[in-house]
Amino acid sequence: MQKMKDKVVIVTGGGTGIGRGISERFAAEGAIVFVNYARSKEAAEETVQTILERGGRAFAYQADVVEDSAVKAMFADIAARFGRIDVLVNNAGWSQRVPHHQLADLTDEIWERTINTNLRGAFLCMRAVFPYLKKNPGSSIINIASIAPYTGQGSSIVYAASKAGVISMTKSFARILAPEARVNCIAPGFVRTRFAGWPQEVFDEAEKNSPLGRLAEPADIGAAAYFLAAEALATTGETINVDVGQTAIGRKV
Ligand SMILES: NC(=O)c1ccc[n+]([C@@H]2O[C@H](COP(=O)([O-])OP(=O)(O)OC[C@H]3O[C@@H](n4cnc5c(N)ncnc54)[C@H](OP(=O)(O)O)[C@@H]3O)[C@@H](O)[C@H]2O)c1
Numbered sequence: 685m686q687k688m689k690d691k692v693v694i695v696t697g698g699g700t701g702i703g704r705g706i707s708e709r710f711a712a713e714g715a716i717v718f719v720n721y722a723r724s725k726e727a728a729e730e731t732v733q734t735i736l737e738r739g740g741r742a743f744a745y746q747a748d749v750v751e752d753s754a755v756k757a758m759f760a761d762i763a764a765r766f767g768r769i770d771v772l773v774n775n776a777g778w779s780q781r782v783p784h785h786q787l788a789d790l791t792d793e794i795w796e797r798t799i800n801t802n803l804r805g806a807f808l809c810m811r812a813v814f815p816y817l818k819k820n821p822g823s824s825i826i827n828i829a830s831i832a833p834y835t836g837q838g839s840s841i842v843y844a845a846s847k848a849g850v851i852s853m854t855k856s857f858a859r860i861l862a863p864e865a866r867v868n869c870i871a872p873g874f875v876r877t878r879f880a881g882w883p884q885e886v887f888d889e890a891e892k893n894s895p896l897g898r899l900a901e902p903a904d905i906g907a908a909a910y911f912l913a914a915e916a917l918a919t920t921g922e923t924i925n926v927d928v929g930q931t932a933i934g935r936k937v
Contacts, residue, residue: 705902
């Protein structure tokens with residue numbers, strides 16, 4: 685049985701990288717997937733096209749997650765068209781690499797865009813979707829954080845802090861959406877995407893040290909998101925790491 689059949693799923697930043705892996709997985713499980721984007725129209729349409737070619741259902745949907753009115757309009761529009769919203773995946777994120785010791789390079793502009801997109805954007809989406817999920821028992825939110833806050837590492841100091849906030853908000857929203865809806869989080873380790881413009885050598889190094897001998901891929905994050913939405917029905921407020929064992933067991937011995 686397809687547990688996601690006909691469920692309405694919205695993936696922010698769903699047309700590229702990890703978001704694409706999540707969109708494709710939910711569509712493969714029978715969901716109607718809204719592939720949200722702010723700027724990457726072409727990538728969103730390409731993801732939708734791939735899903736359609738595989739026999740799935742998907743729509744590209746433009747809305748900047750930092751624009752409260754656009755966010756509210758997106759959820760209202762989708763709920764009006766399909767009668768409900770079942771899953772929100774807060775995947776949209778932004779970062780710029782700033783070596784941590786170069787404190788002066790962490791400009792106000794980088795600080796604001798990072799917090800605004802990763803933390804405030806996720807908040808605006810959760811606030812706007814709240815009433816739809818509250819009246820739809822069994823629905824859920826999945827936030828995409830990072831393992832960066834566990835050690836304070838990652839692409840910048842503010843990036844790690846923004847994702848710590850996402851983990852914290854996961855718990856706060858899990859409290860206020862219970863018992864009707866669940867809210868969980870995924871903390872990926874390195875995934876080879878365009879994110880933050882990491883050079884390939886950084887991924888290569890991480891892969892060399894990976895306990896599992898590989899890095900997580902967008903499809904691995906999609907699998908975890910599917911699990912949290914469709915299978916982990918007694919789990920809420922939780923963050924699961926999809927980091928090839930890096931957090932739990934460290935580097936390859
Ligand atoms: N790759 C990794 O190693 C890694 C590790 C841990 C966590 N993550 C997290 O995974 C998530 C996805 O990242 P990714 O690796 O797949 O990189 P990515 O391909 O750059 O994905 C980021 C997505 O967010 C969207 N986005 C950014 N600002 C937005 C806004 N204001 N409104 C709507 N969409 C917006 C982008 O679309 P537009 O171009 O349309 O803005 C893009 O689709 C991020 O939250 C990131 O922090 C990534």
